[in-house]
Amino acid sequence: MTIPAPLLALADTRWLWLLVPVALLAVLYLVVQKRRSRYAVRFATLPMLERLVPRRPAWRRHVPAVLLLLTFVALALAAARPEVDEQVPRERATVIVTVDVSLSMQATDVSPDRLTAAREAAQQFVRGLPDGFNVGVVEFAGSAAVLAEPSPDHDQAIAALDRLELAEGTAIGDGVLTSLAQIRALGEQTTAEDGTDLTEPVPAHIVLLSDGSNTVGSTLEQASAAANELDVPISTIAYGTPDGRVEVDGQTIPVPVDQPSLDALADATGGNGYAAETADELDQVYEDIQSSIGYRTEPRDVTAWAIAIALVLGMLAAGFSLLWFSRLP
Template structure:
């Protein structure tokens, strides 16, 4: 154990003047009765109350010491920990093309997909999970990690305007998105390796076809769960016209046949989500996937340990007050 704020330990020096005052000067301020002769009290046996006379003072000192130690902020040493957990390796492949701004899901497809994916990630703390995003191109937003807080932060930063701003080509490169996710799982030693691919369109970009990517996934023993998100007919879509936003109805064109084929080739499953409720249920179904044991090494940097000192100080202080005002009470 180490103390972060060691300077607070100097407060313990205050115990020295207090002890000097208690044993040398305190008695002079206490009421006293003069007697001509104390011979009659010479052999009187001390009662147990007299023997415990200084216990409240000792408890008071102990509570002060414990409070000072708590203020000094005790912490445990850095340590590595190993544990075996049940989990699988998962890559999320998410479509971020501009069509994901359609508002047939609330508030729109992109935000609904992010919210449900975040809930899914939070519910699987023992899995290695990563994130691939794609539009006309694909790249890894977050490699597989057990640090889900970092993954969630990166997920929240995903926006559909990366294509609109020209950072990547717009469109829907389903094959490229799947291939990118597969490349992050090819060296995985987990018994279960899964890609969850979510898109609202059909493949119209990229150098790798969706079925080719699916066959590559199958060769590595990776199962692909595909999700087609969007209504069955038309969707309300915001368009910027002359500096203002106008809404138009655009047709929903999801290549369900290709998504079904990808799932079939890899022994996965195809899902159709026409609203946020269905999307949540799909992730709940996927949550029942097979799990496998894996070793996780976790580094614990610091751990505050002041709580036991505060609790002990409170108990000791209450005990001192109780004794001083009841069985060890002094009159006057």
């Protein structure tokens, strides 16, 4: 899982030294208040103090000073150029939807069956991707096949998902390598059909859905090494329940999900490992992946906000001081 970045960061922390004199002012204020109280008690009797000093809440005389100190703190933070992380939609990316079509995907532990639910969720996922994304579809069982080459035509990918067909074997490694070959081929192009310059590298991501273990073809270690060479993360979805079963030649065969292997593949490539046991959970997983792929995090300068807060605090300090004591702090 990804670790969320801090909500607030400072671009230039050297300016934080301005907080030192602010702290000294706070200490000085406390010292002056303590001395003032001591002198008042020493040179006047308590009955006289009650007649000379108007009765008003003691905390009021501290409010303008506290607000003024907070004003200085906000100004010091503004000098350090505060930034917050902001989610910005990506304009371009390549996503390969790689789907397991091994015979275990006909298990009905997920209604109506694993493959049908996976197809519908994947189609919904593709519909939600930004228009500028290149989307491709790869299926794998005993071998891997490209059903749709990556392109901005998302309808082509959606239609390709309707052509998923069950077959024997589970070649997860080959599915990854075939997906990577499509990404590499797209990267070798220099101009898209619409005239877009493709020489600038764009992020790529493989979203792989499977319910079983790698049984034939390339190993998961070979697949992860190839993905890391191209700097392509793989997000895996372990789909199904531990109690899944299929009928093959009159025999009932258990087909539990091998989540540890899929999680290991995701971790090795910098992707995220997910698990889903129902169609609704699968939809939620795809929504999470869609959010992480479709957006990038960029720092946004909020210095203006810090200055605005400082101005508001300063005006409040002046306003309360004039209202309660008829003078500026």
